[in-house]
Amino acid sequence: MLIETIIYSRGGQGGVTTAKIIASSAMLQGLFSQAIPQFGPERRGANVKTYLRISDKPIRRRSSVKDPDVVVVFDKKIEVEKIPRVAVLNSKEPIQMAEKTFYVDASSISEKFGLVNAGWAILSAPMSGAIARALEIDIKTLEDAIKMELGEKAEKSCLAAKEAYKVTKWISSP
Amino acid sequence: MQRGLQARSDKDGFRVKKLLTSNEAIAQAVKIAKPDVIAAYPITPQSPIVEKLAEMVERGELDARFVNAESEHSAMAIIHGAATAGARVFTATSSHGLAYMLEMCWWIAGSRLPAVMAVAMRSIGAPWNIHGDHLDIILLRDAGWIIGIAENAQEAFDMTLQAFYVSEEVNIPFAVGIDAFTMSHTAEVVEIWEPEIPKRRQAYTVTPGQEIAVNAVTLGKARMKARYDLALDLEKSAEVIESSDAKFGNHGGLVESYRLEDAEFAVVMAGGWCGDAKDAIDLLREEGKKIGLLRLRFLRPFPKKAIKKLKQEVLVVDRANTTIQGVLGLEVKACGLDAKNVVAGLGGLEVGVEDFYAIFKRFVEGAINEVEWFL
Numbered sequence: 001m002l003i004e005t006i007i008y009s010r011g012g013q014g015g016v017t018t019a020k021i022i023a024s025s026a027m028l029q030g031l032f033s034q035a036i037p038q039f040g041p042e043r044r045g046a047n048v049k050t051y052l053r054i055s056d057k058p059i060r061r062r063s064s065v066k067d068p069d070v071v072v073v074f075d076k077k078i079e080v081e082k083i084p085r086v087a088v089l090n091s092k093e094p095i096q097m098a099e100k101t102f103y104v105d106a107s108s109i110s111e112k113f114g115l116v117n118a119g120w121a122i123l124s125a126p127m128s129g130a131i132a133r134a135l136e137i138d139i140k141t142l143e144d145a146i147k148m149e150l151g152e153k154a155e156k157s158c159l160a161a162k163e164a165y166k167v168t169k170w171i172s173s174p
Numbered sequence: 175m176q177r178g179l180q181a182r183s184d185k186d187g188f189r190v191k192k193l194l195t196s197n198e199a200i201a202q203a204v205k206i207a208k209p210d211v212i213a214a215y216p217i218t219p220q221s222p223i224v225e226k227l228a229e230m231v232e233r234g235e236l237d238a239r240f241v242n243a244e245s246e247h248s249a250m251a252i253i254h255g256a257a258t259a260g261a262r263v264f265t266a267t268s269s270h271g272l273a274y275m276l277e278m279c280w281w282i283a284g285s286r287l288p289a290v291m292a293v294a295m296r297s298i299g300a301p302w303n304i305h306g307d308h309l310d311i312i313l314l315r316d317a318g319w320i321i322g323i324a325e326n327a328q329e330a331f332d333m334t335l336q337a338f339y340v341s342e343e344v345n346i347p348f349a350v351g352i353d354a355f356t357m358s359h360t361a362e363v364v365e366i367w368e369p370e371i372p373k374r375r376q377a378y379t380v381t382p383g384q385e386i387a388v389n390a391v392t393l394g395k396a397r398m399k400a401r402y403d404l405a406l407d408l409e410k411s412a413e414v415i416e417s418s419d420a421k422f423g424n425h426g427g428l429v430e431s432y433r434l435e436d437a438e439f440a441v442v443m444a445g446g447w448c449g450d451a452k453d454a455i456d457l458l459r460e461e462g463k464k465i466g467l468l469r470l471r472f473l474r475p476f477p478k479k480a481i482k483k484l485k486q487e488v489l490v491v492d493r494a495n496t497t498i499q500g501v502l503g504l505e506v507k508a509c510g511l512d513a514k515n516v517v518a519g520l521g522g523l524e525v526g527v528e529d530f531y532a533i534f535k536r537f538v539e540g541a542i543n544e545v546e547w548f549l
Contacts (some may be wrong), residue, residue: 020361024193027363033193034362039305039355039522060326060449062356063526148193 014124129164250278305522306354332423437466454530518548
């Protein structure tokens with residue numbers, strides 16, 4: 001089993017943190033995982049791709065993900081190159097992107113819990129909640145992983161992730 | 175995903191699983207080795223190693239003197255001085271930083287002082303490039319250092335701990351190479367554990383009140399003898415690396431053999447991209463192509479014995495060149511092998527599973543030239 005994911009986000013939205021939270025969740029469930037940030041200039045607002053791999057065997061390859069099983073999109077305006085089987089989308093409204101598209105209004109959830117930095121909603125917590133829903137990671141494991149990643153700052157993020165986990169919906173292609 | 179597996183993954187004996195980049199894994203290993211002095215100057219992509227260590231010192235988790243040096247040259251000079259006094263020492267650098275400290279790298283090796291340095295292997299300008307290749311660590315090749323190159327964060331962790339042990343056993347400094355970004359900044363599952371490392375030992379120390387002269391001006395004969403002894407002891411360090419391999423993660427000693435037993439074709443490589451190469455080898459194996467990999471874990475001492483044993487057709491894939499040839503290509507040929515040589519992946523140019531599959535397929539079909547650049 002190898003699940004390859006590309007996370008599309010903008011610099012400052014928490015795409016890399018999200019990959020690490022989900023990778024830690026997989027590790028806590030006895031699996032192997034890998035979170036690969038895009039290597040280049042880190043600028044707020046610029047498009048950022050982060051790769052995430054989860055497997056039941058040690059992961060040896062470390063090149064970029066080219067043919068993802070899952071894409072995660074933090075901003076629906078970002079162009080996605082390949083449409084996979086599963087998509088996880090930050091959106092109020094359902095938008096058909098893949099065979100099965102999970103969607104959640106992550107921006108509103110982050111604002112509700114005060115997860116905002118310099119006017120930018122940090123979406124790692126609610127998007128992690130939505131991804132956990134899509135990948136069938138249980139909420140307790142996700143919370144443990146958020147605490148591992150964020151330490152003392154985890155409380156609000158755990159609440160936001162739990163809410164997103166609860167309200168994430170999905171649509172499938174007809 | 176099975177919730178039931180959590181107990182097993184949290185703690186397995188004395189091993190704790192953590193999600194770490196190779197930079198973070200090295201910092202964890204250094205903490206366990208308890209150095210007395212760390213001196214460094216920041217440079218991408220090494221900086222997170224010494225940032226983590228500085229945090230550990232600041233929080234009181236690591237009882238070491240952390241010196242923010244004004245340059246890499248000074249950083250190496252500081253650990254040289256501290257090592258002379260008998261301190262366990264560590265530094266880390268990359269690329270231009272290694273180039274800048276190179277003079278002092280020769281001094282510490284020639285002085286036969288144990289020291290450990292992590293090198294997040296990165297391209298050297300010009301042209302400007304922050305991404306990975308092996309051209310920086312190649313600078314150390316003739317300085318008289320032990321040079322290890324890890325494949326993943328687990329090996330980076332284990333090799334760093336082994337580095338303190340081996341370096342202090344043979345009185346030769348030890349560099350641990352990791353690939354820029356694809357290792358230094360990639361988080362993966364690492365088992366953290368705490369092996370026993372003996373107290374700092376070294377051939378000599380210089381302490382106040384002692385009457386000793388070190389590194390006086392020499393004539394040719396003393397220089398010849400010093401360089402000869404260093405070269406000989408560097409060769410002999412292979413025995414210490416091999417005999418302590420089981421204690422430090424069982425990675426295979428100087429080399430790792432992958433699917434070579436019945437292979438008719440052998441690829442020789444080093445570094446993080448060997449993971450992608452192994453996946454490509456598996457694909458070719460499924461097609462019945464008898465190909466395997468000899469991964470060089472050490473550039474110095476050079477694994478001559480394992481290379482000379484290769485009876486297969488050999489292809490060396492290099493991430494550093496000298497002239498039109500690759501550096502490993504040249505050294506493998508110097509062992510008497512008639513090897514093909516591909517130079518690839520300079521400046522972080524990605525060579526993934528699909529690319530290795532294509533290169534290896536041409537190799538087994540006899541279609542690779544003597545020397546090729548994968549542009």
